[in-house]
Amino acid sequence: MAASETISTASRSEARERAAEYLIKRHRFRLRETLPWLVAIAVYFVFPERMTFGSQVLVMVMFALSLDLILGYAGIVTLGHAAFFGIGAYTVGLAAARLGWSEPISGLFAAAIAAGLVGFITGWFLLRYRGLTLLMLTLATAILLQETGNLRSDISGGYDGLPGLTFKPLFGVFDYDLYGHTYYLYVLAVLVVVFFFVRRIVYSPFGQALTGVRENVRRMHAIGSPVHGRLVTVYTIAAAIAGVAGALFTQTNAYVTLTVFDFDNSAKVMVMLILGGTGRLYGAFVGATVYMVLEDYFSKLSPTFWQFGIGLVLVLAVLFTPRGVLGLFESIGKFFPERKKP
Amino acid sequence: MRKFGWLGIAALAFAVGGTAQAETVKIGVVLPFSGANADLGHQIDKAFDLYIKLHAKDIAPHKIEIIKRDEGPPTGAQAKTVATELITNDKVQLLTGFVFSPSAIALAPVVTQAKVPMVIANAGTAWITNLSPYIARLSFSMWHHAYPMGAFAFSKVGCKTAAMAYTDFPPGKDSTEAFKTGFEKAGGKVTEAIPMGSPVQVPDFTPFFQRVKDAKPDCMYVFIPSGAHATGVMKAYGELGMRKAGVKLIGPMDLIPDNKLQDMGDAAIGTVVMGNYAVDLDNAENKALNKAWHEAYGKDSYPDFMSAAGWDTMHAIFDTIKKLNGKVTDGQQVIDAMKGWTAKGPRGQVTIDAGTRDIVQNEYAMEVIRKADGKLGVKVLGTTPSVKDECKVLKLGRCGS
């Protein structure tokens, strides 16, 4: 064998080893990753009277997380993500109201499947497009779903929705209470499961491929990566997770109306995610929490003017922290030299 | 001697004022203060503030503490969070406000569980009061206006046939269903029902109205959410010359909100509506309200049916506080005290029905005219007294549950 071939074989396997090591290292937990979970649990003890609000924040975190998969990792910009949230919300709502099916956990699975299915079908057709075209197509899809719901408002309840939904106690034991304690922990638990699932995906070779698509789709095509297939897969998963968020929304509110499909919803979650920082997994946590806490604070302070405040925060955020709050932390973090392993 | 005198006075004071221990009643006000519907919230809020200011001494020595929160958009979610926290954190004894039906609907299970009375100042879906025994309503249901309008339109306005056009959301469907029931019962015939898009955006009404105009019914019954839609309706109606073409415009009073009537111009003259309030209503309480309103908010500001409902809501709450001597911690007691409450208000005699906890009030058939001073106003054509919510009387659909 020629010397160059031996060397190249060796260096090839070395490169493979390094690549594998890199991927494995990413899967390992860093200490600072426990922070958001500690905060979430701390909130339970420090603010026991804000649990209803807390549950809504967690639902939004999950929703934003699902958007991060497609927006942050795959680079797909969509204005219709509320469609999947709405499908999940209505699956649970209709099951409880029309079919009398009110077991919460199975409701989550049903919502994930329903939303994922719609995500798969629409994704397969729509993900061939990009830019403004995709924005308008996804937006139109969400609105068409909403209009269909209104057309058959005898089933959906229209904008007055499905009232008075009741759900069986969790595992037959834990019931909903006025203070929302049970549901906060329930949503948190589901969020933990969903989050680690997403984390697994993102740090896997599949996740790498997604980043590749986001950064340079032409090259991905050139190396033979099944781009469309990958995109549809991640879109389906994101849709399913958004569906779970929607289902939790209905369960925690015991009520759902067609407004879950509103363009407002899609826009709000996108703003939350960008505020926190896309493509960073925890951006969803930071962004959703910051946005909802600010909204809550401003609307109590001066109900008429929180809109101005949020607008101002957005403008300042874009001008001074373009990579979101987490990007800001990263920039600060760069000041501290990284500890290298010997 | 002096010492005993002092004691004597103390004893006297004790005897006289002993039972009237001053209570502070915490009331949570949930209204939309931001977003597209903020003007609706403000109309009611202004009425609340005005009533409280003018009548604070009525419940002395007790005091009212108002905590206001933003109802948010008509999705129900924000209202539910906000009101739940009013109950659990701020410990309000009573909730009031609620412009949107979804807010009240979402909250019903919560007030039942917490046993806190919810006194609705606007939300109009008929079956809301059935959702919880702690709900009382001082405003209206769609059926209050629409059902009597049906009979009136047939017999007094000369409508033998009518087309219905409505904004495509539950109040629109309710209102047209109510009108149809009343109209057809009286002998009329409804030719078609045209949905006109969602309540969020004001649509271009022209194509819908053109279609009705071409079909030439005697009358067109229109339901739209009060506000910007009303002006759009009147503009389209006028531009298409529908009155000249022989199609009369009828509807609930949402068609001619008082604070927009002046802008509607000549196109509005001749419109016949059925409602529970108009600025021009001729009774002592209304005159007093208008005077106080102009003094407080300027001569260009007018109360409307929402303000009148807000006024009566606060009146009912105040009377209940007086009746229970400031002790309003037992929700069941409060609701029971409200049942059967009746008083004269700017809308005439209003009563809270003991059975349904919904409002019983007069409905006035009114026609838009140009008054002697040049402004647009209404003339009362007829009064149907003590109208109940017919949906619950007939037990139709959800109203029967």
Place this chain on the structure above:
Amino acid sequence: MPQFAIIAVSILFDGLAYAMFLFITSVGLSVTMGLMGFVNLAHGAFAMAGGYVVVSLTRTLGIGFVPSLVIAAVIVGAVSVVFERGLYRRLYKSTDLEQVLLTIGLAFMAIATATYLYGPIPKSVPLPDWLQGDVNLGFRNFPSYRAFLIVLGFALIAVLWYAFERTNIGAKIRAAVDNRRMAESVGINVDRLFTLTFAVGSGLAALGGGLAIQLFGLSPSFAVLYLVLFLIVVAVGGLGSLKGTLVAALVIGVFDTGGKYLLSDAGGFFVYAVTVAVLLVKPAGFYGRE
């Protein structure tokens, strides 16, 4: 005239008036997005601002409706230059998302400001007599205001077409839309061109906002409520294309009006169904560039 012909003409007339409004308000957005690739979601806010300026001019200063429209367009156009130079310029190299976020933030601030200054109650404008009432075309009467919209629309189309196709500046704009780098290398000052285009586009949006008051009423949320509609017109027509915006406005306007007249149950369906149909077949819109 046979009934169906009358209906067809009604739909065409009403649809045309609606389309003119859409065109006037959206053309600025299309050209700026095509020229600079800048996603300006505050465009609706400029339209709203124009509307409120018209309200103030007519109600407080007593200026006539039509002069107010012109003044409002000029004022908003001038003010938009301040925004472009001071704020937008920094984000030309940024991602679409950042532009979206910034302009949405500006839109929110604009809405809150309008609420503060004018209150949330929808406003209307006093119209001169010749704009109220009907125009009789023999077999039917048509509202004068809508006829005015159509005439104004045609006039603007003619002016814009001439400016685009026959003047130097128009040629420069077209060149810059086609290939920005090439245009710059030939010595065209694209930055200044963009400021001019942006000002004109925002001025037109303000004009559209003023015209919309009579059609839809004006409230602070106008800025976002109708934004989706403008984006649809721009997407369906194709970015940076005058012809595209016009065709899209016509299609959307007529289909929406026709749909409402003939199949009211379907409601807003038509607009979105048409959007999806067009974009699936021609993703860059009618006259857009791939």
